[in-house]
Amino acid sequence: MDNEQKAEEQSLFPTAVSEEELEEARSKSSFKQLFSSSKIFLAPGEKRPPRPELQMSLITQSKAAQHYTDGTEAMGKSQYEKAVICFSKAITLQPQQTGLYVSQAEAYLQLCDFQSAAACYKRAGLLEPGACGPRLAFVYYLQGQCLFDRGLFLEALEAFSKAAEVKPGCRAHEVRSLACLTAAGHHADCLKQVNDWMLSDGPTSDLYVLRARLLKLLNQTSRCYRDVKSALALSPRCPQAAALLLQLQEAGEEAT
Known part of the structure; x- marks a missing residue:
């Protein structure tokens, strides 16, 4: 083909591809077929394809968010069993999300589980130490x-003891533990606990x-009488101490 014919073709077909461009395209196609799975063999200027693991991560996050939304909606409708499943x-x-464990714990709590x-809450605490301590103690308290209301005093004692371990220094947990010991008939253990309180906190009319x-209860009447008098000395109008003193006086009169 002479130069005149080429000029005519270019004027007729201005968008025609040159032989050099065709050859370059063939080269790129062969290059891509050989090394399409390797990032280091990408053709110059060619963009890298999206990483599959990143796409999977986005899909996982999106699906987890949808399950969380479904669980939250179920909680709002008091569908707690469904909420537990959704949060699960x-x-x-997303096993590293603390909030998901907290939400599931609240759903279980509504079911009294x-x-x-x-x-x-323990799993959440492992992810964020100390974040859920008060709530966990509350669960153990409930x-x-x-258990106490069902008459399972020793099982209740174990639960209150766990609450005291999670939240040390809370007198409410210790008092409930004392009530369990008393109901179970472990009066000597209760007496030891009260003595410890009097040493650490100082005597009060309530403790007396x-x-x-x-x-x-232990039939130590003389010591009982002394503690009642000590309570009245600290708080002369203490109704509990006055009632107990009256019981002791009536018991004494019957004995004579």
């Missing part, structure tokens, strides 16, 4: 109270009355 699915996809709720009642 989200946790399977204290053991499962505590387990969820569990202990339910509490110890007096325990001493009365």
Whole structure:
């Protein structure tokens, strides 16, 4: 083909591809077929394809977020069993998200499944140490109270003891533990606990009355009487101490 013919073709077909461009395209196509799976063999200027693991991560996050939303909506509708399932699915996809365990724990709590709720709060606590301590102690406290109401005093004692371990220094947990010991008939253990309180916190009229009642159960009448008098000395108008003193006086009159 002479130069005149080429000029005519270019004027007729201005978008025609040159032989050099065709050859370059063939070269790129062969290059891509050979090394399409390797990032280091990409043709110059060619963009890298999206990383599959990044795409999977986005899909996982999106699906977990949808399960969390479904669980939250179920909680709002008091569908707590459904909420537990939804949060469980989200946790399977995103096991490092503390909030998912907390949400599931709250759903279990609404179902009065204290053991499962505590387990969820423990897992959350492993991810963020100390973040869920007060709530976990509250779960144990509720569990202990339910067990106490059912007459399972030793099981209740275990739950209250766990609450005291999670939240040390809380007198409410210690008092409930004392109530469990008393109901179970472990009066000597109760007396030891009250003595420890009096040493650490100092004597009060309430502690004197509490110890007096325990001493009365243990048939230690003289010591009981002294504690009642000590309670009235600190608080002359203490109704509990006055009532206990009256009981002791009536018992004494009957004995004579």
